[in-house]
Amino acid sequence: MGESVIHQSSACDFLSSYLGNTPFAYGSGEGQKFKTCVVNGSCDILRSPPIGPIIAFHSSLSPMTSSRIRRYLDCYAEAIATEIQDDLQTALSRTYCHVLVIPLFDEALKCLDTVLPEDISDTLVIVVVNAAVDADPGAQLRTQAFLAQFQPQDQRPFSVVHRQAGTTLLLLDCCTSQRQLPPKQGVGLARKIGADVALACIDQGIVETPWIRCTDGDAILPKGYFDTPELDADVAVAIYPFAHQPIHDAILRYEISLRYYVTALAKAGSPYAFQTIGSLLNINANHYAMVRGFPKRQAAEDFYMLNKLAKTGKVIRLKHPLVSLSSRISRRVPFGTGAAIARLSAHEPLLLYHPHIFEQLQIWLGLSQRLWVQLPAYLRQHTDVKASLQAWWQQQHLSDSLLTALLHLKVDGALEQAFQQCRDFPHFQFFLWVWFDAFRTLKFVHYYRDRLWPSLSIEATMAITDAPQTLDPLQPLSLTEIQSQGNPTHLSTHLLNILERLRQEEQNLPLEIGVTVCQALDLR
Incomplete structure (x- = not known):
């Protein structure tokens, strides 16, 4: 091997x-x-x-x-x-x-x-x-x-x-x-x-x-x-950094949600931890x-x-220059920035995915080496991949809910094809990263949201993550600069601090990401 x-x-x-x-x-x-x-x-x-x-x-x-x-x-x-x-x-x-x-x-x-x-x-x-x-x-x-x-x-x-x-x-x-x-x-x-x-x-x-x-x-x-x-x-693509202008309560919460999701994916080890905004490409x-x-x-x-x-090449998370995006209300498409701002302006609450979901995602993304080495022995003892996976899972003392979520996404079929086609671990790992892509990652998150861990308010989410409150005074867009945009006196200082911290975390992510980058660096 x-x-x-x-x-x-x-x-x-x-x-x-x-x-x-x-x-x-x-x-x-x-x-x-x-x-x-x-x-x-x-x-x-x-x-x-x-x-x-x-x-x-x-x-x-x-x-x-x-x-x-x-x-x-x-x-x-x-x-x-x-x-x-x-x-x-x-x-x-x-x-x-x-x-x-x-x-x-x-x-x-x-x-x-x-x-x-x-x-x-x-x-x-x-x-x-x-x-x-x-x-x-x-x-x-x-x-x-x-x-x-x-x-x-x-x-x-x-x-x-x-x-x-x-x-x-x-x-x-x-x-x-x-x-x-x-x-x-x-x-x-x-x-x-x-x-x-x-x-x-x-x-x-x-x-x-x-x-x-x-x-x-x-x-x-x-x-x-x-x-x-x-x-x-x-x-394959470079993505410009961004900030919404002007800052108001609705866009503040929406941008927090965008940055929270990307940084949570990055902490979980996902190759798809990048912003997906068409105006930044x-x-x-x-x-x-x-x-x-x-x-x-x-x-x-x-x-x-x-x-x-x-899946075809590196994704570059550029650090500068900063593109300014409008925070206007729009109903031209069913979702996206404009639609989200419209809902928030109508006082619909904005919720974040529960942090525990990303902990389960991190566990799953870290299993590929063990699956490659250990699962073949179980495949020889059972009639199908699903039964083999269930037996192996039990021996590893892993979460039942995680296996249920993955089986819902047809992981047994993916593993069967992977073991048939991959001659060594790097190819097996590459296969799984391509299969468990950004869309399937989102389905994984939604599965847990709908069945086990409902989404939370921004404040409740941050309380669980116990995020550090120390801010970097050298951050390109500082809290003082945010407050100088328009008249944000009505905004929550706590939310402004959360947004700046998330911007700082995203700014500090490695320049390169993507399936081929994770493979080359052997991150798992």
Whole structure:
């Protein structure tokens, strides 16, 4: 039973070899129970002729990366991304260092003036002006008015506006008649359209760096937003740090809940301990093609996208610069920041998952070595994996509730497949981390919440965790700075301290996370 290390660059090969010889990996992905598309690339069994050679621009991508991206564009990209490729070369007629994707629906006419950083330069900004066919009629009209101010040409689904410092707006019309998005796909499809067009520009050499940044119309990007450190090819995505502005009671509680969940996952040893906010992403073009783009969902597309990316490469939790996010009320999607703020503003209580749940999660995540070494002996004595696991569990004196929760999630089926396909412990561990992904982790948490440990108030949760109260005066966003935003005199000083402490804990987490990182570092 020799030890080996799964290198990040080989993640696709391992997923293909050990999770089935198809372009699907054994994982929960977008909420499906068993097989879900996790990677493309070397796992992809589909082949199609590549796009013809580009004359006007030169792509610096490696042949393997270029082939994977072109295969994605041929097979999985939204139609508009491939339809406008030739026109874009003529309309843009230059190259850019960066590309930024912004889906916009029902935003203020001048929202781009607040979103884009003051020092933006040499950047192609792809603005997906979108509205679904079943959207509120008033919101549709306001979105169409936003697009109309740029005087789009009716015969083309895009407009080009050149701005100062080598920055160009590429506005995609997904909001007027015959071009609106289908129902129930919303922001997920809008993000995918924009990112697919960005990928096509990278493939053609219009954009020189293979990174797709994504944000939203309610974000404020800071100076230095594009000046992040150079990232390696094995990085799947980098996530910017954030803070909501202005601070009020509802957003204070909501941000506490976001940071509490991530820090609790980190303490439990989860490879999925990162924020899943779509306006904070910088995605590697190669990895974007591997996971076949954004899920076309009305909400939570960012969660499922990051869930896939964390299986193909490193996730980088950037420490700076800080992106400011709006704390506005919104009911445009059923959940997310705006919907949560609306509920909290209506005096619905915000509760946190019970700390005991994460203690059980930590126990489960620490069992892989013992399972690999000890469970095979039980498999030889029993007729099936479930009976073997139950017998082994009893001998280990582990919690009955933990086994029940895992069996509810079909852990016996996952273990059976893992023992059939994995030749050594690193592959076995990698398999389990891919199977027990961010979505299945959330189902695990909800199982315990609904049956054993109900959620608690913020104050009750913090009392159980017995968190330290010492604050770091060098924290980038201090309590004094928080209190200077607006008029927070009505806010609880206790909650402000909790938020700052959680920000500090998250800031102190390691830079890198993800399945391949945990495997390489042998954290378990």
